[in-house]
Amino acid sequence: MSALQVLRAWLGLLALSLGLACAQAAPPDYQDLYAHPERAMPMQQHWQMQPVSSSAPPWAEIFMFQIRFDPRLVDRLRWLSLNPDPDMALAPALFDALDGRTLFLAPSARSLCDGRWQVVRVESISNSSVNKVLQPATKVWLVQHKPGGTLEATTAYGRLDAQGHWAVPPLTCDGSTTNVVFSADALAYLRPDDAQPLPSDLQLDLVYAQPGLRDARGRWLAPVPPSDITTAHWMDYKKQIITPGSGGSGLIDPQGRMVIPFIFGDLPDATAQRRIHLCSNAGLRLLRDARTPRVCRWQRLQRSQGGEALRPVLDAASGRWGYQNARGQWAIAPQFHEARRFRHGYAVVAAPFADDWRPPGWQDAWPMVRQYWRMGRYWVAEALVRNPSTAGQWAIRYGLMNDAGQWLAPQAQLPLQITVPSPAGGRNGHYAQMLAAHLPALLGRQVEVTHLPDASVADYERLAAQGGNRQLLFTAMTLPRGGIPGLHQGPPIDTALRSLQPVTLVASQPMVLAIDSTQADALGIHSTDDLLAYARAHPGRLRVGTGEDGWIGQLALAQLLARSGVDLQRVVFPGRYPDSDVVTKAHAVELVLAPVNGVATAVRRGQLRVLGTTAYPAHPQSLDGITWPTLGAHALLAGLAVYDHFILWAAANSDPATNRELQQAIAQLLAKPEVQQQLQEIQAVGGGGSPESLLALEAQMREQWLRAQALTAP
Known part of the structure; x- marks a missing residue:
């Protein structure tokens, strides 16, 4: 057997994800949605504001939001509406400037009226109708499933509570809108008790009317205000979004070259000391008037000679001024409004x-x-920018900075990938699909399942080291990770496996001890008592088929032998458990230890009879309404309980907090009555416990294997 085959024999179904491409939401096509509401656009990815640690911040990612609120109340705001450009793969959200969390529409709020209306896109969050508490309005696109099977698309506004649920739904079930309705439960922009913004070690300062922030040591934070008045004045004019055709004054040399750009007002002439007095508006007010203070400085000019022989002349044909020499020739062509x-x-x-x-x-x-x-614990910056979110045009956008002086950029939550390295249709695939069906509604995040039956050792090692928060291992891997020396003989990847972060136990299935029906009648074995009595009277006579060493059938037989003291002959078959045909057709053994799915068909046909399962007595298993006995309920086998475990692990570089959030979502999933019914139908027990409980289970399994190792050697 090759090293890779040995790995598969004891490792089983490890999960791996090889694709790292970011799934981007397609830009919306509203006309197509109205024409074909059945083509509902997927809900956009969620995101969080994360600090940018780079010394050169990605400004296009920071200044990409449009916000909508009453600027007169900005110093009392708590919730900041963040609306990305419609073509961005980010849904609009509310940012809490006190707690630093981003709020989205809750997954459970994405349907209304018992599922008749479905929210297919969050369009924007704004202050569409101002009242005394400035409750934000969330605009959404909805699709209605009408009686008779027809569909209809529409838009409407609603108001959210602090959990992302509808305090005021976008519409009522009779179809009327709720735009003007307010609710005491809905979010308000205003901070509690109209408190003033919290103090900060960062200080707002000006350089030539250009605002900037300094830290406690007086150092400027990026972007740093300009140090020269010309750049500052150009920026000031640009920020007023100058309309085409506006004029300005500047300075030229005798060759007509620009020395001071045409961005100033009425400039004075250069002085004898070759200096020019440049002035710019001062203060923070964007709207300028006669009362706006000004700041001026003298700018020294480089030595220049000539030009005195040139005289300004108005060209009658063009209506523009230029300069002619003594012979009446144009030395500088007519092009100026004044000269x-x-x-x-x-x-x-x-x-x-x-x-x-x-x-x-x-x-x-x-x-x-x-x-x-200043907003709560954060700084909001309004800027004129030119980046992909503005289609290459100058536009006003907003950015966010924390008190540590770090700019915050949106980080999208990529789809969660669960890859099963086995063909679709197996038990691992079944549980993975169950997670993919329910987790998006709990996480607000897409979940993808990929089957990869031919993963290499290098693939396993790469996932263990580099999976991050996007990839998970879904596996029936025999615990403990890395196996037991001398029993689980796989390739040397133990270090990688043991570096995995625990997430949770998803489900567990017991083994079934079944006997060939013909042999049962011939030997008089119809119960656990009959089995133990016969085994004592005929030591080594009964043969029990199990899977290869390291699979759970070996452990179940070891516990049975240790507790009963009887002598049963173990027969090892390739794979995880024997096929029922080896009992019912080949008659290679009298008894078999296999999972429920491995014996169910033969039991239904009457070819096999169940003597007991390795389930806990408090959780007996059943098939077609018939409850099976548990081996652990027998006095001689008390405490016998062996399960095949289906487990989620994350990569070594994953975030424990993210893993715990996922574990809590799975616990909610497994508590749903419909999921519990689904598990009961396949004779499984739901998990959902903490990462710590998974590690405790691993330690318990290690001890069980060590005890079983000597008892079941063929």
């Missing part, structure tokens, strides 16, 4: 605002912060 004489090698001219001018070294990906607001 003054040259002094000390420079001339002040007026021309269209230099929209295409950029300060030296400027990058268009940089944001131009218009203002900062």
